[in-house]
Amino acid sequence: MGHPLINENKRVRNSINIDNKICIVTGSNMSGKTTLLRTVGINLLLAYAGTAVCAKKMTCSVMDICTSMRVVDDLSEGISTFYAELLRIKMIIDHSRKKKPMIFLIDEVFRGTNSLDRVTGARNVLLNLDKDWVIGMISTHDFELCNLEKSRGGRIVNYHFIETYTNNEIKFDYVLRRGQCKTRNAKYLMKMVGIELLDE
Template sequence: MQFITDKQTLADLNLLGKYKSGSLFNFFNRVKTKGGELLLEEMFRTPLTDVVGINSRSASIRYLQKIGIGFEMDNEPLEDALQYLTGARPSGFIASLLGCYRLKIQEILYHSDSFQVHQQQTKAMLQVFRSANILLGNLEKLEEKDNSCKSLQSRLSEVIKNVPIQHFELDRPYSLQETAQFQDLFLNKFRNQVEQLFHILYEFDVLISVASVATERKLSYAKASKEDSDILMEAENLKHPTLSDAIGNSFSLSREKNLVFLTGANMAGKSTWMKTLGVSFYLAHMGFPIAADRMTFQVMEGIFTSINVPDDINAGWSHFYAEVMRVKSVAKEVSDGKRLFVLFDELFKGTNVKDAYDATLAVTERLAGYKTCAFVISTHIIEVGEALLNTPSVIFRYMPTIMVNSKPQYTYHLTEGITTDRQGMIIIENEKILEILG
């Protein structure tokens, strides 16, 4: 089963993008190899949807973090070795030897550098195996009784021990016969094992990279629970992982209480908190660490957010119509019976207050009836909250604003209830807008 999301959600939560400032991909991207970077991107695009897979990956990262292992391997020899692997598979040693003779003759007659490049790539392949062997030795030296990386470590050991390269030296030129032996070894007899080695090394590169971030930022690991659990999501002191000075909050959603109605003034922290929830949910399904003292969650089928919905000039959609179409697309997914986490920030803010009130109330009441989904809906229209007080599955939370000397201050502490804060006009007066206008 594939995890369901879309471009809007990925953009709202700033999940992807090597060159995008503040992205979660960049936050965890400490990999040493190009293949590791591609694998990390793949993990970000395909969160897991099975309990065993999620908890297994979390346990592997936690174990590598605990033993403090490093990934000491340069990308350059890996890339040279990969280039070597693009060569055609020889039929046997004789074919390899004839090919090497041909390259050597070209070097003598035409000053071609093909044979030297071939030797360089051969050395790179040997260097990769030597570095992999060092990694394996460090893993075995640091190994503890409960080794959650045992399977991956065993695969690495099996490949290294099955490819007979131990007696070859690195720092000398190879004869034509030796070069042909390597080609037959790597590109023919043990090609599948060599390709496996690269995949294993990329996986270690990613897991060790994520473990190093977890150590540096003091992150923890969420625990996935089965579908029959009553708790949909529960966290203590949950923070946004990329914000070093974030205020943590506790949070809980269940089948019986599956919708949080969130209110608060502008700048009180509603949007940041919703992004925190979305990011943490997404990372937890990847098996990656999150910023919390504790978190458990029920594995779901996907996540949809509506936080920064733009208008669409090409389609002729106003901001409000774009909001409506966004809610419609999510409603279809929910009504199809999918188990989803849905976050709507400031529903229908693109229309007048009366329509926004009616629409927010109607949509919220209906969403609350889908017990296998979890929802967080924020709004400035606190009257909607008052109309929902008798809806048993709705939880009410707000972000407080405290006025100190007529200036707003924000605690960012999630508080039970519905806000009564109405400081908009005070802020306008503080900025002296009316005085500027005369």
């Protein structure tokens, strides 16, 4: 499966099976997490519309699609980015209580709050959505969430993207792999744009 809006010469296709699963996707900045979630969502919409999908083969059932991907604040209503995301996540959890087949796509959950609250909140979101009729994908930088794979009996699985470094350049292959990400690139990117790291 690939993203239909990415030039065919640059498009990287990945295979994934989300059957009866919740996928936690980790990876460094710019490694492909958000693009993967959008790829799944767009191809589902294309399939439901009865048109061609950007995939060699795709099998899907009819499900409601619930997303939290490009959440923004609303100054006129006094709603911060974090609060807007909370409202969006609540909508997804409320929808899951209808016991209808659904898929959720949540990108970098709770990025608008501190790391401790983010991990605690994200963990509770996943536990709320761990229902037989719900599948989904969540991207995160918080590796602590990957521990859920061991405790949820195969329902929650880890996937990741990686990067490599050659001649002071960062390279991404955008290939999805099983397991938890082991790399981080924030400090490297800071150096690349010229921010001095004074605490090293």
